Amino acid sequence: MSAAIAPEPVVDAPDGASSGGKAKRVKKRLTSRTATFFAIVIATLWTIPTFGLFVSSFRPDTDIANSGWWTIITNPSFTLDNYTAVFSESGASSASLGVYFINSIVITLPATVFPITLALMAAYAFAWIPFKGSSWIFVLVFALQIVPLQMALIPLLKIFNYPWLDIGGTFPAVWIAHTIFALPLEIFLLHNFISEIPRDVMEAAKVDGANHAQIFRRVVIPLSVPAIASVAIFQFLWVWNDLLVALVFSGGTIKTAPLTQRIAEFAGTRGNDWELLTAAAFVGTIVPLIVFFSLQRYFVRGLLAGSTKG
Secondary structure, three states, X not given: OOOOOOOOOOOOOOHHHHHHHHHHHHXXXXXXXXXXXXXXXXXXXXXXXXXXXXXHOOOOHHHHHHOOHHHHHOOOOOOOHHHHHHHHOOOOOOOOHHHHHHHHHHHHHHHHHHHHHHHHHHHHHHXXXXXXXXXXHHHHHHHHHHXXXXXXXXHXXXXXXXXXXXXXXXXXXXXXXXXXXXXXXXXXXXXXXXXXXXHHHHHHHHHOOOOHHHHHHHHHHHHOHHHHHHHHHHHHHHHHHOOHHHHHHHOOOOOOOOHHHHHHHOOOOOOOOHHHHHXXXXXXXXXXXXXXXXXXXXXXXXXXXXXXXX
């Protein structure tokens, strides 16, 4: 009788191989011809309005009033008068566009850095520092996202105007307001990323004698750069394009009002200053475009960071 042949044992593929296979499948789908075609179509549709705005900003007011921007193909006519007007126009109740542009930068940079810094620390604490009630507190922070922003404007403004604080109508008031409104979502997003850092990496740092501050500074922040960049882009664009929050807490004065307020004013009382509005609006899009294209590689890495987890 022939000896029975024992079946070969089934060996599970290691986690790294499984993750690598998933990463290859994701990459293949994102680089397929169909995905590339739809990406080109979406990018084209997204770019056409911006291109139209750019062309209109260089057209004379009579051309803007009588024809569409696409007529430049048959009737090209360009001028720099629109940009000259928006940067030089000023009066008793308004200043040139450059003043509001600087105000928006002063508002946006701290209102982006402050919430991300606090959200990073909170996300690390929720993910890697066990303490009593952490789960309930995290759920509460997550639930704050459903609170309408408009409900908090008046109560927060009253607090800022208390005599013992009295920061209403100042840049710090706008920074604090944007930080408060941004924290719930940013904590949630960064927590999801930081909690996926391999436990072996964290334990190895502890074995080497690192405390929580050192782990946070030397391990968590470097590994979280893609997620930080993604959140920073969203926060920067939100604050830069915001009108409601900045107008409520800055008071709408020349010294603190954002660029969006001045752009709205360029429409005129009867909506008849379209040539100035197009030029001012395109100036307002320059900085967001620079920020996005400068950080887009980190943005894409941040979006795909969780797609290849086991």
